[in-house]
Each structure stands twice: as C-alpha cells, then as structure tokens.
Amino acid sequence: MNLGSLSINDEAVIVSISDIDEIVMRRLNSLGVKIGSAVCLSQKTLFGGPCIFECQGKQVSIRNKDAIKIKVAQV
Amino acid sequence: MNKTALLGYPNIGKTTLFNSLTNSYEYVGNWSGVTVEKKVGNLHNNSGKLIDLPGMYDLAPLSKDEEVVMNFFLNEKFNSVLNIIDANHLSTNLHLTIQALEFGKPVIVGLNMVDVAKRNGFTINDSLLSKRLGVTSVPTIARTGEGCSELLNEIACAGESQAFELDYGVEIESLISQITKIIGVKSGHNKRWLSIQFLLNNNMVISYLEGLGIKNELKAALGNKSFNGEIVKKREEYINSLIEEVVTFSEEGKVEWPAKVDALVTHRIFGLPIFLFIMYLVFQATFTWIGAPLSDIVDGFIGGTFTELTEKVLSAIGASTLLHDLVVNGIIAGVGGVLVFVPQIFILFLFISFLEDSGYMSRIAVVMDRFMDVFGLNGKSFIPMIISFGCNVPGIMAARSIEQKKDRLITILTAPFMSCSARLPVYVLFAGAFFSSNQGTIVFSLYVLGIVLALIVTKILSLTILKDEKSIFIVELPQYNLPHAKTLFRSTWEKGKNFIHKAGTIIFAGSIGIWLISYFGMSGANVEMNDSFLAAIGGFFAPIFSPLGFGTWQATAALITGFLAKEVVVSSMAIIYAVSDDTLGAEMIKIFTPASAYAFMVFILLYIPCLATVAVIYRETKSKMWTIISMAYPLVVAYVIAFIINKVGQFFF
Amino acid sequence: MASGIITALILGYAGYAFYKSVKKKSQGKCGSCSSGDSCNSAKTCD
Structure with missing residues (x-):
C-alpha cells in the first residue's frame, strides 16, 4: 500500500520511502515527512496529478509518481 | 551598527513582521557573490538594522534563494538572529532554530501565528520554551502587529550568545x-x-x-x-x-473552515474552473467594474480642468509657442495619457497582493501542476507567471523558489509573455476604441494568449534544448489567512508606486524626447508632423510591419519607444496624434481596422521584454546567450502571430 | 526670457531623468527598486 493508493481522508503511517528524487526527499524531510510520520490524504487530482496530504498539521502536495514511492500502512 | 538577520521558513509571515518592525526600507543591499536584493530596514526604536532573508527550510541550500541565506551566514557580519517560527509547526520549524543556535550568535525567537495555532487547538508555553532553548521567545501575531514591541525590546538588548549544544552521540x-x-x-x-x-x-x-x-x-x-x-x-x-x-x-476550539475551503478550491474537478473564474473576476473588476469608471474620472480631470488651468498659467507668463507646445502636447499628452491608467493598475496590484497574502497562490500551483506537467514544467512555475501580470521583474525573480535549473530557466524565458501592467494602457486604449462593448473579454483574451504561447514555448524548449532534465514538484500549502487591510494596502502601494514613479521619470523623459523629434525636422522647428525626424525614423522601419496591418510610421515609432517601458507606447501615440487621451481612441479608429488593432495589441503583448526585464533576465540567468534569446525569439513569435491575426481577423471583425 | 529658462529647465530635467532611469533599468531594477526601495512581492522577498 502506498500514499498514492489511499482514498481521501484515509489515515496511515509511513513505512518506507525509497527511490525518490533527492531534492524531493530532502524537502519532505524538512517538512517533517519521514518514516513513522502519520499522514492523512486530503485531496487527489485528476489524471494522476499531484495529491495533497496532511502531515503534522501541514498540508503538503507532491506528484502522484512520487506518492506511489512512499509506502504506508493504514491505521 | 547593530545588525539582526531575519530567518525562518517561507510563508510564515516574515515579510509582514519585517514591515511592522521597521519604519522604512533603508537600502537594497547587494550581497557579495550572488547579486540578489535583500531588504534592509531600520528598526522602529533605532536600535539597529534588520535584514530580511528569503524564507528557507534548511541551511543546506537546495534552491537559489536558500543559497542567498547561506551565503549571508558565511560572508556577512551581523550581531544576532531573529528566528521566526510558526507556532503551528514547531516540530519542523525548530530544526532551523537548532541550526541557528549552533551558529553561535544570539538568537531571539518570534513565535508567530499563535492565533492560528489556537484555532488549530494548540497552546504553547512560551516561557518554558525560552527556558529550554536558552533564548528569549516572544509570541507574535504578524498580521495584527501583536508582540512587535516586545520583539523590538528583545532585539535591542540581545546580549551575549548562550551556549547551545546538542549531543549527537x-x-x-x-x-x-x-x-x-x-x-x-x-x-x-x-x-x-x-x-x-x-x-x-x-x-x-x-x-x-x-x-x-x-x-x-x-x-x-x-x-x-x-x-x-x-x-x-x-x-x-x-x-x-x-x-x-x-x-x-485540545480538539476544542479547532476550526474546520480552512479544510472545507481547501476541499473546494483544490477539488479534482472544480479546482481548475474555480481558479479560472477567480481570474476572470479579477480582470472584470480591474478593467470593467471598478477600474474603468475611475480612469474616466482621472481622464476627465487631466484632459479638462488641468489642461485649461495650465493653458491659463502659460498665457499669463507669456510663454513662447515652443514652451506651450512642449508642455501641452509633450508633457500633458504624454504623461497624462499614462497616468489615466493608474487606478486600473492599482486595482490589479491589490488583487495580486490579496492572492499572495491569502495563501491561495500555492493552491494554484497544485491545481495547475498536472496541466503544466504536460508541457514539461511544474505547477510552481505558475506563481511567477501570475506575479508577472503585475510586473515581469519581480515575476522573474520569484522564479528563484523553483528548485530545478531547467524549470527555472524556462519560467524566466516565458514570463515576459505574461502581460504586465505596463502593457495595459495600450490594451485599454485600443479595446476601448474598437471593442468597447466587450473590453473586458478582449483584454482577457490577450492575457490568455500570453499564457498559451508561454506554454507552447515551454513545450518546445523541454522537448528540444532542455530535454534531459526532469521536472519535480513538491509544495507546502500554507494556512489560509484573511489578509490584513494594512498589509494589503502597503504591499499594493509598494508595487504600484513604481508606476507613478515611472510617470515622473522615464515616461516624462520619453514623452519629451518623442515630442522633440516630432517637433523638429529637416526643415527646422515646428514642422508638420509628417516631415519630422520621428516620421522619418518610423517611416524607415514601417514597411516591415505592413503585413501585420499597422505599417504606418506612427505605429512603428511607438513600438520602438516601447522597449524603454511599455507605457511609453501610449505616450508616443498621444503625442504623435497631438490629441488628449479621450480623443486618441477616436483618432485610432481612422487609422486601424479592428483586425489590425487586435494584431497591434498582440504585437505589444509579445514583441520584446522591456529594458528592465532584459536586465533582470541577464542577472538571473547569468548568460548572455539566454538573454539574447529571450529578446530575439519573442520578436519572431510576435511577428508571426500578429501576421496571422491580421489576416484571419479580417474575416471576423 | 522666462519661457527660455523654463524650457531649458524642463529639458534639463528630462535628460537627467532619462539618464538615471536607463542606468537603473539596465541593472535589472524595476521602478520600485530604482526609487531606492526593494521589489516587494511577498513571494520574492519572503
């Protein structure tokens, strides 16, 4: 299960992040998105566009192709 | 002199705090290495200077504006750091605080947005936080100015640095x-x-x-x-x-509306139509509902009362014909023709400031990302584009927040296609004369055309010269806030006063210059306009523009002057046709057809970035080649598109 | 006489203003910067 496959309002915990672009990775880290963080998917867009998720009270948006590289476990 | 650096994440109200803490921007500093402007302001209580650094997440730089901060830390002298942190996101913001503390200079922490934090259900014990970090922290609400006087006191008495060491194992x-x-x-x-x-x-x-x-x-x-x-x-x-x-x-006191707003404006289906609708409202308000009536009032004043008064003064002092013509046909026609558009431009800036302050801008980035991805760019590029609607110069500078070189370069190269406020007077003049029943729509169509062409150029660039780099996208959506009236007016004024300032300098000078070469000719002074130097220069290049439908020496002369600043195009026309602005439109109808008028507007939209924009492109790309390309390719594009419009338009209008 | 002086003053100022603006503009500063302040776009200067 990955971040991109969650439905809207699903809550989950990040299990692993792999194979993501270095810059995206570092930005995610400084935004507090890392292994063990609780996330909640708040919006998806059409045609595989970016999704928005909430993490530690922050709304963050990344592209779907990056979101599917973030493996999560649903809670 | 005591110097304090302002450090913090982007989008947490640093600029707003900077404005409340300082009384004026004292100067614009060019820091060593990268020539990038940073705002330096005098603190209200005269205890020193405050330096506004770009927002950043981490001292290890990823984007160009973050390099500016690191460069500042390594190469500039300062006494203390004012670290603004977002009370809602301590867990991330404190990473930067730790790095600032480790730097060893005294740190003052401004705990900002405590009101929003309360709305979200957080209460923060700031005195305990101060004690644990060994610094002074002050709760603030930047938007209302709360906590600013305490911050000023703390900055004034920031003493020795406290030792902060985190044991890393x-x-x-x-x-x-x-x-x-x-x-x-x-x-x-x-x-x-x-x-x-x-x-x-x-x-x-x-x-x-x-x-x-x-x-x-x-x-x-x-x-x-x-x-x-x-x-x-x-x-x-x-x-x-x-x-x-x-x-x-505590869950109590948590407010739900921001989430609901977000669910709507970033909605998978409605998000894009909502964005387009908002932009359409902005343009309608600017050009039709509010701006146009106000402009008419200004126009009536300059063309009527003011001109009559000046005429009286001139005859009272027994002015010569030369002076009379210089003032009335040169200065009043030229500068006045542009001043008429001040109301519209201010209203446009007011809306842009509102979009910037409210937090909606980054939602636009999300909504537009999938679309931009088709063209090989990312949604973030859309923000510089929207800022470019005000002025291309800050728009191009806003491209710094884009992480990747390729995305940044493409954004810089295409931003001049975004129709800046200086081009507006031309549209309003022509749209008013030729398409008066649907002015708003015609002007809107030019803005859309600019965007469409920017996207096409983007696609071509990312398929050819810049094809090897991929595009990335990650953006944080800040909390919504209702922009504070004071902040809104201040930032509108900061953007708009530029325009008034130009009226007194470059437009004034340009008007006089044009008037001079239209007043003198081979046979001496006060010649027929058609025998003037201006007519000769314009006439020389005019045949180039014949296929576009405006191959007159008048239009050509106006285009040439437009490189200095696009507003000068209207000044030139007002002087050339020696009429006040309200009859200029009537004069235009005799010379242009609707098709060639539209072609002319499109040509003005596209043909070349103004001098200031060219210079900022050079500064940001540091490449002569790209700067030359950025000037040359719009000329070709403008020529081709205007040609097509003039030919095809004849069947429609 | 008065006319001559006023004309000269206006032309003189225009020349000066032209020189100054072009100099500032060619450094890549838009009008608000060239008036001694900084560009103030929240995104640029945040």
Whole structure:
C-alpha cells in the first residue's frame, strides 16, 4: 500500500520511502515527512496529478509518481 | 551598527513582521557573490538594522534563494538572529532554530501565528520554551502587529550568545571534534557549527572549507560515510521531547473552515474552473467594474480642468509657442495619457497582493501542476507567471523558489509573455476604441494568449534544448489567512508606486524626447508632423510591419519607444496624434481596422521584454546567450502571430 | 526670457531623468527598486 493508493481522508503511517528524487526527499524531510510520520490524504487530482496530504498539521502536495514511492500502512 | 538577520521558513509571515518592525526600507543591499536584493530596514526604536532573508527550510541550500541565506551566514557580519517560527509547526520549524543556535550568535525567537495555532487547538508555553532553548521567545501575531514591541525590546538588548549544544552521540561527536581541530584558527565562524554542517553535506560549507585549503584532511577524517540521517534523528528526538513539554493540544476550539475551503478550491474537478473564474473576476473588476469608471474620472480631470488651468498659467507668463507646445502636447499628452491608467493598475496590484497574502497562490500551483506537467514544467512555475501580470521583474525573480535549473530557466524565458501592467494602457486604449462593448473579454483574451504561447514555448524548449532534465514538484500549502487591510494596502502601494514613479521619470523623459523629434525636422522647428525626424525614423522601419496591418510610421515609432517601458507606447501615440487621451481612441479608429488593432495589441503583448526585464533576465540567468534569446525569439513569435491575426481577423471583425 | 529658462529647465530635467532611469533599468531594477526601495512581492522577498 502506498500514499498514492489511499482514498481521501484515509489515515496511515509511513513505512518506507525509497527511490525518490533527492531534492524531493530532502524537502519532505524538512517538512517533517519521514518514516513513522502519520499522514492523512486530503485531496487527489485528476489524471494522476499531484495529491495533497496532511502531515503534522501541514498540508503538503507532491506528484502522484512520487506518492506511489512512499509506502504506508493504514491505521 | 547593530545588525539582526531575519530567518525562518517561507510563508510564515516574515515579510509582514519585517514591515511592522521597521519604519522604512533603508537600502537594497547587494550581497557579495550572488547579486540578489535583500531588504534592509531600520528598526522602529533605532536600535539597529534588520535584514530580511528569503524564507528557507534548511541551511543546506537546495534552491537559489536558500543559497542567498547561506551565503549571508558565511560572508556577512551581523550581531544576532531573529528566528521566526510558526507556532503551528514547531516540530519542523525548530530544526532551523537548532541550526541557528549552533551558529553561535544570539538568537531571539518570534513565535508567530499563535492565533492560528489556537484555532488549530494548540497552546504553547512560551516561557518554558525560552527556558529550554536558552533564548528569549516572544509570541507574535504578524498580521495584527501583536508582540512587535516586545520583539523590538528583545532585539535591542540581545546580549551575549548562550551556549547551545546538542549531543549527537559518541561517533558523531568524535568526528565533530576531529573536524574542529582540523579547522583550527582558519575560520572565524563557530567551528562546531561548521563541522555539523559539513557532516550534513551542506555543499556551501563544503566549498567554504575547501576554500580554506583543508579539503584532503577533511576527506581523510570523514571517509565516505553520510551522517545526515543520524544528525537529523538526534535533533528530532530533542525536538519531540521539547514539544511534549511545551505544547498542549485540545480538539476544542479547532476550526474546520480552512479544510472545507481547501476541499473546494483544490477539488479534482472544480479546482481548475474555480481558479479560472477567480481570474476572470479579477480582470472584470480591474478593467470593467471598478477600474474603468475611475480612469474616466482621472481622464476627465487631466484632459479638462488641468489642461485649461495650465493653458491659463502659460498665457499669463507669456510663454513662447515652443514652451506651450512642449508642455501641452509633450508633457500633458504624454504623461497624462499614462497616468489615466493608474487606478486600473492599482486595482490589479491589490488583487495580486490579496492572492499572495491569502495563501491561495500555492493552491494554484497544485491545481495547475498536472496541466503544466504536460508541457514539461511544474505547477510552481505558475506563481511567477501570475506575479508577472503585475510586473515581469519581480515575476522573474520569484522564479528563484523553483528548485530545478531547467524549470527555472524556462519560467524566466516565458514570463515576459505574461502581460504586465505596463502593457495595459495600450490594451485599454485600443479595446476601448474598437471593442468597447466587450473590453473586458478582449483584454482577457490577450492575457490568455500570453499564457498559451508561454506554454507552447515551454513545450518546445523541454522537448528540444532542455530535454534531459526532469521536472519535480513538491509544495507546502500554507494556512489560509484573511489578509490584513494594512498589509494589503502597503504591499499594493509598494508595487504600484513604481508606476507613478515611472510617470515622473522615464515616461516624462520619453514623452519629451518623442515630442522633440516630432517637433523638429529637416526643415527646422515646428514642422508638420509628417516631415519630422520621428516620421522619418518610423517611416524607415514601417514597411516591415505592413503585413501585420499597422505599417504606418506612427505605429512603428511607438513600438520602438516601447522597449524603454511599455507605457511609453501610449505616450508616443498621444503625442504623435497631438490629441488628449479621450480623443486618441477616436483618432485610432481612422487609422486601424479592428483586425489590425487586435494584431497591434498582440504585437505589444509579445514583441520584446522591456529594458528592465532584459536586465533582470541577464542577472538571473547569468548568460548572455539566454538573454539574447529571450529578446530575439519573442520578436519572431510576435511577428508571426500578429501576421496571422491580421489576416484571419479580417474575416471576423 | 522666462519661457527660455523654463524650457531649458524642463529639458534639463528630462535628460537627467532619462539618464538615471536607463542606468537603473539596465541593472535589472524595476521602478520600485530604482526609487531606492526593494521589489516587494511577498513571494520574492519572503
């Protein structure tokens, strides 16, 4: 299960992040998105566009192709 | 002089605080290395200067504006750091605070957005936070100015730095002491801070240390290991325990509306139509509902009362014909023709400021990303584009927040297609004369055309010259806030006064210059306009524009002057046709057809970035080649498109 | 006489203003920068 496959309002915990672009990775880290963080998917867009998720009270948006590289476990 | 650096994440109200803490922008500094403007302001209580640094997430720079901050830390002298943190996101913001504390200068913490935090259900014990970090922290609400006087006091009496050391564990600590030893007395900076940043792979610190000539020793000490993860983890543990102590959370008082607004404006289906609808409203309000009636009032005043008054004064002092013509046909026609558009431009800036302050801009980035991806760009490029609607110069500078070189370059190259406010007078003049029943729609169509062409150029660039780099997208959506009236007016004024200032300088000078060469000719002074130097110059180039439908010397002369500043096009026309602005439209109808008028507007939209924009493109790209390309390709595009419009338009209008 | 002086003053100012603006503009500063302040776009200067 990955971040991109969650439905809207699903809550989950990040299990692993792999194979993501270095810059995206570092930005995610400084935004507090890392292994063990609780996330909640708040919006998806059409045609595989970016999704928005909430993490530690922050709304963050990344592209779907990056979101599917973030493996999560649903809670 | 006491200097304080303002440091913090982007989008947490730093600029707003800067404005409340300082009374004026004293000067614009060019920091060494990168020539990038930073705002420097005098603190209200005269205790020193405050330097506004770009917002950043981490001292290890990823984007160009973050390099500015790191460069400042490494190369500039300052006394203390004012670190603004978002009370809603302590767990992330405190990472930057720790890095600032490790730097070793006194740190004052401004705990901002405590009101929003309350709305979200957080209460923060700021005195306990101060005690744990060993700094002074002041709760503030930037938008209302709350906490600013306390901050000023704290900055004024910021004394010696407090020692802050976080224990990173045996292995890293031993490395730190090794590196510290290697650095020795070679650097005046805090050696522990340098060592930690080095271990974090901060590329600017690495090159700084290499510059000290200790590269090999450092390499030997470090081996090939990366310590990023471990250091960040230690910091996190510390921050989490700190937060557990100082923050209390309760579900009560949490407000739901921001989530609901977001669900709507970023909606998978409605998001895009909502955005387009908002933009359409902005343009209608600017050009039809509010702006146009106000412009008519200004127009009536300049063309009527003011001109009559001036005529009286001139005849009272017994002015010569030369002076009379210079003032009435040169200055009043030229400068007045442009001043008429001040209301519209201010209203447009008011809306742009509102979009910037409210937090909607980054939602636009999300909504537009999928669309932009088709063209090989990312949604973030859309923000510089929208800012370019005001003025291309800050728009191009806003491209700095884009992480990737390719995306930044493309954004810079296409931003001039975004129709800036200086081009507006031309549209309003022509749309008013030829398409008066649907002015708003015609002007809107030009803005859309600019965007469409920018996208096409983007696609071509990302398929050809710049095809090897991929595009990335990650953006944080800030909390919504209702922009405070004072902040809104201040930032509108900051943007708009530029225009008034130009009226007194470049437009004034341009008007007089044009008037002069239209007044003199081969046969002397006060010649027929058709025999003037201006007619000769315009006439020489005019045949080039015949296929576009405006091959007259008048239109050509106006186009040439437009390179200085696009507003001058209207000044030129007002002078050339020697009429006040309200009859200029009537004069135009005799010369242009609707099709050639539209072609002319399109040509003005596209043909060349103005002088200031060209210079900023050079400064941002640091490449002569790209600067020349940025001037040359719009000419070709403008010519082709205007040609097509003139030919095809004949069947429609 | 008065006319001559006023004309000269206006032309003189125009020349000066032209020289100054072009100099500032060619450094890549838009009008608000060239009036001694900084561009103030929240995104640029945040």
